[in-house]
Amino acid sequence: MYTFYQMWGVTQPEEARRIIESQRREAVMENPANLEEQAICLVGRDVYATLIKGYTEKQWGRACTELPASIIKRLPVRFTFDNNYFNDRYQGIPVGGYNVLIKGLLDGIEWRTGCNYLDDRAYFDGLADEIVYTGPIDEYFGWSLGFLEYRSLRFEQEMLPVSNYQGNAIVNYTERTVPYTRIVEHKHFEPGNGAVLSLPYTVVTREYPADYTPGSEAYYPVDNKRNRDLHAAYQDMGRCNVPHTWFAGRLGSYKYVDMGQAISSALKLSKALL
Template structure:
């Protein structure tokens, strides 16, 4: 057929690989089961607003090489991620910082805030955190844990915080400054005109053919026979017919509305941290690009349990699942003509810059 590579999935990992392969003169076929390219970073224009179809995506990195790489494909604005938390109508700044501590406790100095957290940590008798609940209390005390962590996290993961591994919350930013910037990364922004254009440009080479609404598993054996090499970005356990059992994922459901108001919530992302509200956050898309359109588009994000056939969004990287993944990883290493990549192929939570970095590492190894 003349192709050098079949790429399964047109998300960031597959598209970076396709772009780099075509630059080196390789012929590539990209297939995707969805009816559009760009995977979960897909954006589409609604009411002249770029809507993040699969949840909020904010690009951030400390790696200048990755930042320069992605800026080849789009101009980025100066958007700074500063989400807020709504707890039963009370509004708090995220990440947890001096603005949060001041509103909650009336403290003004970092020393006062640290003393308050230490006092609550001692009262909770947390010495060596063994689970997410204990880890969170050790970082921010019981008040913030109860109002801003517990309900949100248990909705997100569908488990009690005391049953979740501590490492999930270790990336939780806690700042003793009056700074609402969620990320400390040097480079941050949103592509002006949305993310889809990035993948369109990556896949624009005449050496790349794209086939949408195409399920790899309908013709899996033929694909593996016909193509010299396959880059697979789907679920690794599905590739091996779940022979060791099913890895666990969390899914999401999105409810999007066009509203006849100019400004619905005053911020791009508002997290709902109480247990009673069924969604975890509301995204108002226009604020990612400082929009002034007369209408607005909002999306409510509902975490959901996952079963086969549902869209998998987050790997459940607890001990049991990580051990099961190792078995699949060992199987993958015995299939030399298949490269497994991306969040599902590597069963790992990746931010966008990490996906690009992982893809470029594979490219370097493949074309050295």
């Protein structure tokens, strides 16, 4: 509602709903064929043009008319003044960050870093009855059926001589002309940590969308029919050839999921294996 108030000057949910419904009726699209059509059907042309089009096109590196409608269906649309992104009853991150959580999970467990499973697969396979692989599934099979598409990111970090730069952990920049998609100010991830918040400096990170090339970090699967079909073929190959290997995570399952969904799927897979 705060967004609708800024755009149209409305203060009542029904006022905003009427504007959006009017723009949706003008669109007249029963079966949206792409992201642009789906977005307009959800929120009308004004919100789409102001908040979605520019951000999405720089994030994915292609026009909204070339992206599948399914991508935009994960965005919530609400007529409240609650500015939280999610509707979940419980929201947050681990106290001290994810490093603290993972350190606790690994307590008493043998772990190794700085090694590549694919460089010595036979050795690592011999260590366990079941393997959970969370890297790119196409790389696991040597790209034998072709390359899956991903989007990557580039990070630009800066320490600033101010105690508070933007007043929030993350601010998104939806304009197409701004080259980065968001700025992260890390100290705001722990709003109750007065010692950190009162420091006379702050660290910010700007995130820039980037093309993915083999060897760079793969962040976002590109969800279209070609990639879905190719991933399904790799999954079939896995079931037939490596029945004791499980492909998980964003890269193994080739799904764009939020952190809560990622943790949930990991817990379900763990229970199934145990």
